[in-house]
Amino acid sequence: MDIFTLLFLIIVLAGSFIVYHFYLKEKSSELDTIRRGFCPRCHQKDTIEITDERSSGCCSPKQVTFECVECKYTNNFSIESGCRL
Ligand SMILES: [Zn+2]
16 A cells, blocks of 8 residues: 555544534434423424434434424434443
C-alpha cells in the first residue's frame, strides 16, 4: 500500500466519522425536542405519538418509533432504558 492510498483511506474514515457524529448529534437534539413534547419538524405541541416500542432485553436500549399526527414526521430512536433490578 502506498502513502496516497493510506492518506485516501484516512480521509474517507475521518469523513464518515464526522458525518456519523453529526447524525448522532442531530438525532439526540430531535429526541430532546420530542421529550419536551414538541415535534422536531412542525414544532407543534403534543402531536407526537409512540407508534412502536420494542426492546431486546431488560438492560439493552429500547427501540422507540415516534410519529407526529400533524406533519407525519416519523423517526426511530434507541433509548437507554436502564436496568431495573
Ligand atoms: Zn409534526
